[in-house]
Amino acid sequence: MNEEEKTYKKLLDDLKNLPKVDAPKNFEAELLRKINSSESEKKENFWEKWLSPGKLAPAAIAIASAAIIFFVVDINSEEMEDPLNIAPRLREDLAIVESIDEIQVTPLKKSGSVKEETKDINKGLLQTKEAEGQNGSDLGLDNQSDMKSNETENSISDDLISDKSDSDSFKAEETRSLGGSIAPSPVTTTASEINKDNINFMQRNLSTEEKKEVQQLKMKVQTEKSAKTQQNSNKLP
Amino acid sequence: MKDRNFSEFTDEELILEFQCNGNEKAFEILVQRFKNPLTNYVYRFLGDYDSCVDVVQDTFVKVYRYKDNYSSLSKFSTWIYTIAGNLARTEYQRKRRRNFFSISSYGEEDKSFDIPDNSNRPDVAADMSIKSEIIQKALLKVRDSYREAVILRDIQELSYEEIAEIMKIEVGTVKSRINRGRAELQKYLKDIYND
Numbered sequence: 001m002n003e004e005e006k007t008y009k010k011l012l013d014d015l016k017n018l019p020k021v022d023a024p025k026n027f028e029a030e031l032l033r034k035i036n037s038s039e040s041e042k043k044e045n046f047w048e049k050w051l052s053p054g055k056l057a058p059a060a061i062a063i064a065s066a067a068i069i070f071f072v073v074d075i076n077s078e079e080m081e082d083p084l085n086i087a088p089r090l091r092e093d094l095a096i097v098e099s100i101d102e103i104q105v106t107p108l109k110k111s112g113s114v115k116e117e118t119k120d121i122n123k124g125l126l127q128t129k130e131a132e133g134q135n136g137s138d139l140g141l142d143n144q145s146d147m148k149s150n151e152t153e154n155s156i157s158d159d160l161i162s163d164k165s166d167s168d169s170f171k172a173e174e175t176r177s178l179g180g181s182i183a184p185s186p187v188t189t190t191a192s193e194i195n196k197d198n199i200n201f202m203q204r205n206l207s208t209e210e211k212k213e214v215q216q217l218k219m220k221v222q223t224e225k226s227a228k229t230q231q232n233s234n235k236l237p
Numbered sequence: 238m239k240d241r242n243f244s245e246f247t248d249e250e251l252i253l254e255f256q257c258n259g260n261e262k263a264f265e266i267l268v269q270r271f272k273n274p275l276t277n278y279v280y281r282f283l284g285d286y287d288s289c290v291d292v293v294q295d296t297f298v299k300v301y302r303y304k305d306n307y308s309s310l311s312k313f314s315t316w317i318y319t320i321a322g323n324l325a326r327t328e329y330q331r332k333r334r335r336n337f338f339s340i341s342s343y344g345e346e347d348k349s350f351d352i353p354d355n356s357n358r359p360d361v362a363a364d365m366s367i368k369s370e371i372i373q374k375a376l377l378k379v380r381d382s383y384r385e386a387v388i389l390r391d392i393q394e395l396s397y398e399e400i401a402e403i404m405k406i407e408v409g410t411v412k413s414r415i416n417r418g419r420a421e422l423q424k425y426l427k428d429i430y431n432d
Contacts, residue, residue, distance in 0.1 A: 011419060018372060031268065034295075
């Protein structure tokens, strides 16, 4: 016995002599009942855990939503309706025609006007061809490529000069007419027929003074170009 | 023949028999061996016989259900005392919270209020003296960790090593806790020991 125990001797004796508390007589029976109940609770808990409405409801909702998505939406379905194969809807407001003779044929105004326009365009193209031919013969060029380039330049300048209108405004009606010729339609023209005459994107009608200025500028550019070429040729050994 | 031999088995052999073969007779013998020491230990810790019996029964239920958690490296007694101690501590805290909200709010702060129910009290049944009742009340005033150590050492008479294993602390800590617990207890019982 150490000193500490000596100091608490009385206390320790009293603690040791405290009456022993025993378990009740029915302790084992109660214990057995508790063990059995805990076992049954354990088994119930397993099924309750998975079959409780708290867990079943979200699972059921998830399954139902998945089924809806699969059958209703079905994005990747191959049986998608082809819009071209869908039969047209019957319109009840239209009168049913039993024979073709009953159908009244009315002349379409628009189609007639389109035809007239195409005629005008063709005429315009013929005129441009004739004008190009005349220009080429007047110049007397033998080389076809040189002739073409000159033709285009001349045609632009001639057209610019010969244009009667002095206004600079853009007019929708004048878009097809330029210098007596008609702007070519992409359907009726070929690649050989296209020239600068027909590529007036701005569709702008210049006054005579402006046309002269343009021609002077062109002349200047040409003289500058020729001077440069001469200089380059002189520099080279 | 085999059942007769079980009573000669050590605690560790019995729990191994119950673990490996599921022999419930081995478990019953363990219950018979430990029901009274555990009841005494838990009662001294809680101071309430009814809840003490519940705690001890819960301890055995846990042993029954989680028998596989026992490892043969430690003594069975320390394992079962650890379970009982943990459950007793939980019950004591639960009781204290309940008393705090129900009874303590009406009275003085330091006083503990034991509702007298002498019908099931073993101390009354065993003709317990007033002194032991005073000691028990004083014991309940001691801090939980000190009280547990004092009960295990001075009432249950376990070794320091066993207490250290049960409380999962160092032996030195056990000794200091026991010493402090005793000092506290003596302070509360100074009227008795001064005489």
